[in-house]
Amino acid sequence: MPSPADDAPVVGESPLSSERAEPAIAVDRLSKSFGQLEAVRQVSFTVAPGETFGFLGPNGAGKSTTISMLCTLLRPTAGRARVAGIDVAAEPGKVRSRIGLVFQDPTVDDYLTAAENLRFHGQLYGVPHAVLEPRMREVLEMVELVDRRNDLVRTFSGGMRRRLEIARGLLHSPRVLFLDEPTVGLDPQTRSHIWRYINSLRKIEHITIFLTTHYMDEAEYCDRIAIMDNGQIVVCDTPEALKQLVGRDRVEISTDDSDATISELAARFGLDASISEGAVTFFVANGEEFLPRLFAELSLPIRSVRVARPTLDDVFMTYTGRTIRDAEASGTDHLRSNPWVRARVGRR
DSSP states (O other): OOOOOTTSOOTTOOTTTTSSSOOSEEEEEEEEEETTEEEEEEEEEEEOTTOEEEEEOOTTSSHHHHHHHHTTSSOOSEEEEEETTEETTTOHHHHHHTEEEEOSSOOSOTTSBHHHHHHHHHHHTTOOHHHHHHHHHHHHHHTTOGGGTTSBGGGSOHHHHHHHHHHHHHTTOOSEEEEESTTTTOOHHHHHHHHHHHHHHHHHHTOEEEEEEOOHHHHTTSSEEEEEETTEEEEEEOHHHHHHHHOSEEEEEEOSOHHHHHHHHHHHHOOOOEEETTEEEEEESSHHHHHHHHHHHOSSOOOEEEEEOOOHHHHHHHHHSSOHHHHHTTOOOHHHHOHHHHHHTTOO
């Protein structure tokens, strides 16, 4: 993505950013390279106070690398970023005191109790003793773990551990909470419960939430979404506005010859089709009305057909040429591939 002109609006500018309040996050041409690999390229956006802002994209898109720079775990190669009003490169210590972070991989200690994990975190952040114990109870009540505070974490389910990590991230009352793939590896029901907690916590704590995800349904919870691919933001807006950008229905069909079907759709109907997740996929206005003509005029027998209204996956496909699941098949997360970062976040 070409870098914006100095007087141009920042890509992904929040509709709330015209207010006098300073953005919770302000990013200008942020870049990160690992040798010859450009993991993040000229990324610019703002996040307003109190907003839930999401990075949507496959593994390897640069989401975790961006969040690592904003959390001061990685130093930017170029560009600037301010979090809670503080420059991440110039004053990383001040940034860390104002943010909470829930890593993609579990980092709570299995051999400590829930309370011991929180107490250790609070001491690291300098939470006064008189404040720490009541605050621990408060955050444990928020995530419905107060009755398990004295139980060893190794006895917790995956969802309970995730809730404990969120409670730990909130313990020192951060202004911005970063969630890196907060529900990865959890079943759909547990993911839904985690999001119920996250949404209620934002209202109770009055904080800004910045998250990365590759789950389409999860992105729907965000006030705004930035779709990231190959280290760049390709589009940014509210979930509904993004779906309206597609403006057409998605049609998926199966035939005995996908390549011949794609050629015939182009020649006979003027449609630009592709193979996505094993089906020939294309977009048309009023898909259900188009189906009778398709069945009547396509020379190849149609074995199955599906019509759907635009989704965020369709938005991703429109701007990148593939679905997020197709992209994930060939993607590798840059944060995971860097051994220095793995050491910093305590991966085992």
